[in-house]
Amino acid sequence: MKNQEVAGIFAQMADILAIQGENYHRIMAYRRAAENIATLGRPIEEVWQAGELETIPGIGKTLAAKIDELMRTGRLGAYEKLKAQVPAGVVEMLQIPDVGPKRAALFWKELGITTIEALEQAAREGRLRTLPGMGAKSEEKVLAGIEALRRRTGRTPLGVAWPLAQAMLDALRQVPGVVQAAPAGSLRRMRETVGDLDLLVAAKDPEPVMACFRALPQVAKVLLSGPTKTSIRTHEGLQVDLRVLEPARWGTALQYFTGSQAHNIHLRALALDRGLSLSEYALKREDGSEILCATEEEVYTALGLPLIPPELREDRGEIEAALKGRLPDLIELKDLKGDLHFHTTWSDGHHSLLEMAQAARACGLKYALVTDHSHSLGVARGLTVERLREQRAEIEEVNRKMGGTFRLLAGIEVEVRADGTLDLPDEALAELDLVVAAVHSGLRQGREQVTARMLAAIRNPHVDIIAHPTGRLLGEREGADLDMEAIFRAAAETGTALEINAHPKRLDLRDVHVRRAIELGVKLAINSDAHGVNGFGVLPFGVATARRGWATAEDVINTWSVKKVLVWATGRR
Ligand SMILES: [Zn+2]
Ligand SMILES: [Zn+2]
Known part of the structure; x- marks a missing residue:
């Protein structure tokens, strides 16, 4: 059994328990186990065989026994029992944005609704608004949520x-x-x-x-x-x-099947202009003779173009740029020297400062900015001014231990409150090397309000980076309704960097936003937002997103040396 399957079963169990209104800690235990198994970085089967299940954070005796049962029998009695208690369609309702376990239980128990289709019908008939805690507005939200869910399934x-x-x-x-x-x-x-x-x-x-x-x-x-x-x-x-x-036509086929369709249509037109024909199978001259291309480069060369990196092949101007010799020199993973956003056990991370620093170094990074959450975010143990100072002492100790091979910087992921002010006083922020600000709550505020809030954070002279600007969670939650153009213009003006959060659930900023931000002169940071030692492994997804947005190394501040980053941050205050 694969990690994703085991994680999927535990996540389902957490959902069912939540619908049943079970004890919060029990639900969280399953959720945490699911997350840690999904991001383990090695096969759970191997950990099981080695008898090391309990070394996984969040896996104690009880959960280890359940994994053991799954591995041995391919089934889990406790899961089968839970599944029999709540209809599958009710559990599925949790996929709808804005429908949580309490609501799903309400729809099921009060109206006997057991599928998303039935829920949609009930909403259209105005039957949900009569339920306790519901109204016409929340009914409308359920409908919008179902539509959003439909849009994203299948990918x-x-x-x-x-x-x-x-x-x-x-x-x-x-x-x-x-x-x-x-x-x-x-x-x-x-x-x-x-x-x-x-x-x-x-x-x-x-x-x-x-x-x-x-x-x-x-x-x-x-x-x-x-x-x-x-x-x-x-x-x-x-x-x-x-x-x-066939190996002899590898380049032709790889080019064709990589797409995109729009890019290929444009290339075919270009080929015709040159008296060539380009198809799925071959590149041919007018007389029908074939130009065999074992590499993609040969295909592009035959068309008078340099090799266009796959991330750019969307027909968004890359062919025109290639013809003029103006393709961007795209950023590569090896250009990243540091990571400017990760968490430790000082807030909701799973590993210590030292463990995280060692993990970052093992990924080839030279420095990293620790950014635990500030206290107003509901997560466990957010930082107060006092605990932030205590953490500083430990950062210095870790730096001594790492003996100059790696530099840990002091930062924070400070909450932007509902009114646009920050969760910590300016004096505390001034003591830090860099400050990352983030909006985690109130993402559903109206466009004007949520944009104004973000602009206030960007204009705060202590804020160096805005984390995951839109707050979207791919497949789960749409981003805030921000006026991105206003955000980019403000960030360019103040020199505040915007993050490309590399976590595959976020990838926020997304590719098209990256491109527009760069056009307007905004600096970017590609960060992992790691919550555990395996979390730095997502950086390639951030780099890929940056490449899709035409970013070069110079656009991204964490390709700089630690010295240059610190000079930049000081210069901004
Ligand atoms: Zn965050
Ligand atoms: Zn974070």
């Missing part, structure tokens, strides 16, 4: 699709005769969500590759099995298409 977040594709490709690379293996489609372009997964392999003999693919542990069902293409469905319900291609 898989990059953070789920990417590791899945890599695991499958790693297995396929082991097959003798495989010379190339790569993802294609929107996954290779690193879009924030992907539809079906496309994998490509170059090999002379496709059959052993297809056989290996059909037998992968991720496969729940083989949908189609042909000589050059096989489609399967994974246990999570994701469709994966594998194509096996």
Whole structure:
């Protein structure tokens, strides 16, 4: 059993317990376990076999016994029992933005609603507004939520699709005769969500590759099995298409299947202008002779273009820029020298300052800014002025221990309150190396109000970076209704950096916002928002988002040396 499956079962149990109005701590225990298993960084099966389940944060004897039962039998009695008590459709209602466990229970118990469809109908008929705590407005919100849910289903977040594709490709690379293996489609372009997964392999003999693919542990069902293409469905319900291609035409196929469609249509027009024809199968001259392209670079060269990085292939001006020799020199993961947003046990993180610093260093970073939450955010143990000073002493101790190989900087993720003021006094913020400000509550305020609040934070001279500016959670919650243009102009004017939060649930700023922000001269920071030692592993998703937004290393402040960052921050005050 895979980490995602075990995590999924625990998350479902937490949802069911929440609908039943169970004890908060019991619910949180399952949620925390689910999160830690999902982000473990090694197979849960391996941890189980090594008898080390209880070393996972949040897994005690009881939960370890449950994982053991799952691993041995593939079933969990406690889960089956819970599932029998609450209809599946009621649990599903929790996916609707603005519908929590209390509401779902209310709809079920008071009106006998057990599916999202029935809920939608009841809302349209005005039957929800009569329930206690509900009104016409909240009824409208339920309808809007159902629509938002419909819009996003069917696509898989990059953070789920990417590791899945890599695991499958790693297995396929082991097959003798495989010379190339790569993802294609929107996954290779690193879009924030992907539809079906496309994998490509170059090999002379496709059959052993297809056989290996059909037998992968991720496969729940083989949908189609042909000589050059096989489609399967994974246990999570994701469709994966594998194509096996001739090595001599690898470049042509990789280019074609990477897309996007709009980019390819534009390229085809360009080819026609040059007396060439470009198709899925081949690049041909007017006389019908073929230009074999073993690499993508050869395809672009034949069209008179430099290689265009996959992240740019959306027909958003990249072909015009390439023709003029003006493609941006995109930022790369190796350009990142530091991370300016992570949490520790001083607030809601799972590991100590020292452990987090060591983990950041192990990822190749030279410095990191610790940014625990300030106290007004409801999370456990937010920082007060006093505890912030205590933390400073520990930061210095960690820096001594790391002996100059790494620099831990003192910061905070300070709450922007409902009125736009910050949660800590200016004197306390002035003592920090850098200040990150964030809005976590009141995201549903009206456009004017929430924008004004964000602008106030940007204009505060102590604030250096705005974390996850829109507050969206992919597939869960839409971002705040901000006037982004006003935000970007203010940030450019004050020199406040905006974050690209690299967590795959956030990727906030998103690609198109990144591009506009850069055009207006805004500086960016690509941060992990790590809450545990494995959390720095999301940085590649942040870099990919920056690349999709045409960002160069110079646009991103944490590609700078620690000295330059500190000089920048001091200069802003
Ligand atoms: Zn935050
Ligand atoms: Zn954070």
